[in-house]
Amino acid sequence: MANIKDIARHAGVSVATVSRALSNPAIVRPKTIEKIEAAIAELNYERNHLAAGLRRQRSDNVIVAVPSIYNPFTSAFVQGIENVARANNMRVLLGITEGDVSTLNSYISMIAGKQADGMILLENNLPDVVRNPPTTGTIPPIVAACEYPPELDLPRVTIDNVEAGALVVSHLRELGHTRIACITGPMAQQMSKDRSAGYKLGLMRARIEFDPALVEEGEFSLQSGYDAMIRLLDSGVKFTAVACASDETALGVMSALQHRGISVPGDVSVAGFDDLRFGAFASPPLTTIHVPTAEIGETAMRLMLDRLLQQDQTAREVTLPHRLIVRESTAAPRS
Amino acid sequence: MANIKDIARHAGVSVATVSRALSNPAIVRPKTIEKIEAAIAELNYERNHLAAGLRRQRSDNVIVAVPSIYNPFTSAFVQGIENVARANNMRVLLGITEGDVSTLNSYISMIAGKQADGMILLENNLPDVVRNPPTTGTIPPIVAACEYPPELDLPRVTIDNVEAGALVVSHLRELGHTRIACITGPMAQQMSKDRSAGYKLGLMRARIEFDPALVEEGEFSLQSGYDAMIRLLDSGVKFTAVACASDETALGVMSALQHRGISVPGDVSVAGFDDLRFGAFASPPLTTIHVPTAEIGETAMRLMLDRLLQQDQTAREVTLPHRLIVRESTAAPRS
DNA sequence: TTGTAGGCGTTATCAC
DNA sequence: GTGATAACGCCTACAA
Numbered sequence: 001m002a003n004i005k006d007i008a009r010h011a012g013v014s015v016a017t018v019s020r021a022l023s024n025p026a027i028v029r030p031k032t033i034e035k036i037e038a039a040i041a042e043l044n045y046e047r048n049h050l051a052a053g054l055r056r057q058r059s060d061n062v063i064v065a066v067p068s069i070y071n072p073f074t075s076a077f078v079q080g081i082e083n084v085a086r087a088n089n090m091r092v093l094l095g096i097t098e099g100d101v102s103t104l105n106s107y108i109s110m111i112a113g114k115q116a117d118g119m120i121l122l123e124n125n126l127p128d129v130v131r132n133p134p135t136t137g138t139i140p141p142i143v144a145a146c147e148y149p150p151e152l153d154l155p156r157v158t159i160d161n162v163e164a165g166a167l168v169v170s171h172l173r174e175l176g177h178t179r180i181a182c183i184t185g186p187m188a189q190q191m192s193k194d195r196s197a198g199y200k201l202g203l204m205r206a207r208i209e210f211d212p213a214l215v216e217e218g219e220f221s222l223q224s225g226y227d228a229m230i231r232l233l234d235s236g237v238k239f240t241a242v243a244c245a246s247d248e249t250a251l252g253v254m255s256a257l258q259h260r261g262i263s264v265p266g267d268v269s270v271a272g273f274d275d276l277r278f279g280a281f282a283s284p285p286l287t288t289i290h291v292p293t294a295e296i297g298e299t300a301m302r303l304m305l306d307r308l309l310q311q312d313q314t315a316r317e318v319t320l321p322h323r324l325i326v327r328e329s330t331a332a333p334r335s
Numbered sequence: 336m337a338n339i340k341d342i343a344r345h346a347g348v349s350v351a352t353v354s355r356a357l358s359n360p361a362i363v364r365p366k367t368i369e370k371i372e373a374a375i376a377e378l379n380y381e382r383n384h385l386a387a388g389l390r391r392q393r394s395d396n397v398i399v400a401v402p403s404i405y406n407p408f409t410s411a412f413v414q415g416i417e418n419v420a421r422a423n424n425m426r427v428l429l430g431i432t433e434g435d436v437s438t439l440n441s442y443i444s445m446i447a448g449k450q451a452d453g454m455i456l457l458e459n460n461l462p463d464v465v466r467n468p469p470t471t472g473t474i475p476p477i478v479a480a481c482e483y484p485p486e487l488d489l490p491r492v493t494i495d496n497v498e499a500g501a502l503v504v505s506h507l508r509e510l511g512h513t514r515i516a517c518i519t520g521p522m523a524q525q526m527s528k529d530r531s532a533g534y535k536l537g538l539m540r541a542r543i544e545f546d547p548a549l550v551e552e553g554e555f556s557l558q559s560g561y562d563a564m565i566r567l568l569d570s571g572v573k574f575t576a577v578a579c580a581s582d583e584t585a586l587g588v589m590s591a592l593q594h595r596g597i598s599v600p601g602d603v604s605v606a607g608f609d610d611l612r613f614g615a616f617a618s619p620p621l622t623t624i625h626v627p628t629a630e631i632g633e634t635a636m637r638l639m640l641d642r643l644l645q646q647d648q649t650a651r652e653v654t655l656p657h658r659l660i661v662r663e664s665t666a667a668p669r670s
Numbered sequence: 671t672t673g674t675a676g677g678c679g680t681t682a683t684c685a686c
Numbered sequence: 687g688t689g690a691t692a693a694c695g696c697c698t699a700c701a702a
Contacts, residue, residue, distance in 0.1 A: 013689085015680080015690090016691090019681055020688085023681080028687070029688090047679090048680070052679075052680050054679080055679080070410050072407060072410075075406075075410040082404075091428050093429075094417050222613070254616075255616040255620075277557055281561065282618075283589065283617075294405075338694095351672070351675095354698085363672085386697090389679070389696075391678090391697070674701075675698100676699090677697095677698100680694085683690105683691090683693100684691085
């Protein structure tokens with residue numbers, strides 16, 4: 001494999017000039033550039049990223065930490081990150097944690113090891129460096145793309161999960177529902193807490209009293225939505241609508257209802273959250289909150305670039321807009 | 336940031352010993368290791384991967400090329416790769432191509448640039464190096480995880496899409512169907528060709544004559560499945576079952592049928608392909624072919640490791656088993 | 671078992 | 687504008 005020295009020799013210039021031609025062509029004479037380009041083409045030269053990185057102390061990689069990539073929500077988010085990264089000559093390193101904090105910590109140490117320049121988090125866990133920042137030394141570039149305990153001030157990008165949750169309830173209330181159940185996400189996660197808080201806020205605004213019997217905890221998954229609905233039905237409590245913490249949950253809920261011969265939205269209205277494309281093609285098509293997943297990823301990556309390139313240390317927080325999408329899974333209750 | 340020299344000084348040994356303790360502890364005295372570990376802990380040392388990589392001429396990254404990661408099929412596959420990579424101290428670099436060959440080629444050149452050690456392909460496109468191998472020089476480590484023109488002999492891992500396609504038809508035939516429609520994937524892709532070939536093979540075995548009017552081309556997506564079914568219905572052709580090239584297609588098809596008031600499986604049976612988890616929770620739950628997506632990814636990564644570590648140059652081909660999963664979207668036709 | 675020293679390929683700092 | 691050269695931090699013969 002040809003290296004920069006070979007190119008220099010071949011083009012009759014110094015290595016320094018070749019390096020400049022590569023990274024800052026503006027400051028080298030066009031004729032020289034031509035010679036160099038010819039040599040590069042002829043010798044099939046490719047710049048060694050490892051050597052350049054060693055010298056510059058940058059890897060041009062961002063590591064993206066997610067518990068799993070096997071769900072459309074996460075993967076849309078990652079795709080958004082990749083788009084912006086690619087456009088800025090950076091690469092995305094996949095860091096799947098499976099919810100394990102020590103795995104997450106090991107990914108963080110890759111930053112000190114120069115395998116990555118920073119980390120974007122879409123995680124319920126937090127790396128130790130964030131919780132207990134080292135007294136000495138600096139904390140590595142981290143951008144959060146999800147809900148976090150408000151006391152931590154990472155640069156972050158989210159949507160207003162509380163307002164969005166309330167919006168769902170207000171929609172159901174307008175249709176005439178007053179017995180509105182809720183299937184939450186795992187309450188250990190901040191996002192679930194926020195969406196549930198939105199549910200309660202919505203009830204309050206609608207002057208409906210909160211009834212704990214109407215709430216079941218799920219895990220954002222199809223199966224957990226299914227199971228939670230079965231529990232709710234078996235408990236005998238009465239309701240005419242269900243607000244779900246995610247579209248997957250809602251799809252599982254609808255499946256359970258249909259298995260029990262309960263019609264949606266005839267007997268029970270169902271609303272989701274996330275706007276997965278599978279929701280639009282469910283039967284009936286799912287009413288949901290649209291979350292700009294890919295844009296969240298794109299914005300997170302831009303925040304990372306800011307942090308990396310300009311020493312823009314101000315912890316910025318971006319809140320992206322959500323919106324209600326009304327489809328056929330919600331309707332007025334039977335009178 | 337402390338480097339290996341600092342550790343050596345601190346532990347009272349040479350850098351060579353530290354390096355050995357790090358990469359091959361077996362050949363250094365336990366007591367020495369202790370001292371070194373103490374120094375590492377105290378100085379908070381993290382080995383510089385860039386420098387190590389430069390020296391070893393390896394990045395420990397694999398680049399995974401996919402057209403998009405925004406679908407459960409691809410993402411399960413990537414997750415499988417990441418699992419095995421992580422267990423072997425390698426990292427996954429995401430290479431999203433959006434179907435663009437020049438993007439794919441640019442990812443390939445990252446291998447020469449030492450940003451990645453090899454590439455795993457889940458793509459309908461092929462990089463130029465594969466089509467026209469350079470007369471001089473070697474072709475980079477590539478493993479294919481999808482269907483390819485048979486004349487190319489890359490290491491690859493797949494399932495038998497032809498037999499799987501035939502299996503669906505045989506299932507429908509056993510239920511009593513003879514008018515079986517087919518929504519294919521984009522016929523430019525080898526995988527679509529194979530699954531369609533399976534459909535025809537199945538018909539042949541069942542002694543059903545092939546009728547081109549029963550075939551519509553889709554794109555593996557929900558919307559394309561929906562559209563294809565609408566076209567089929569509007570064409571007026573009669574059928575009692577549909578074999579779809581993917582679960583997404585099938586879900587789109589079911590949505591179209593239900594919008595037209597056609598009951599599944601009462602009036603028309605629908606079968607998918609891939610076994611996405613959304614299929615199991617559809618209404619009715621989708622009959623499909625289970626594809627071991629994550630295992631395909633895992634196997635592909637193992638093949639890559641073989642190629643990278645041992646100079647195992649024999650182009651191996653692995654075919655993983657598929658199986659039919661019968662759920663409620665297929666049933667005997669109305670007599 | 672451990673130490674010495676050269677080199678991996680690039681970029682950045684000086685000179686000119 | 688261009689050239690010479692010293693790092694960047696590590697690994698691995700080779701020597702001891």
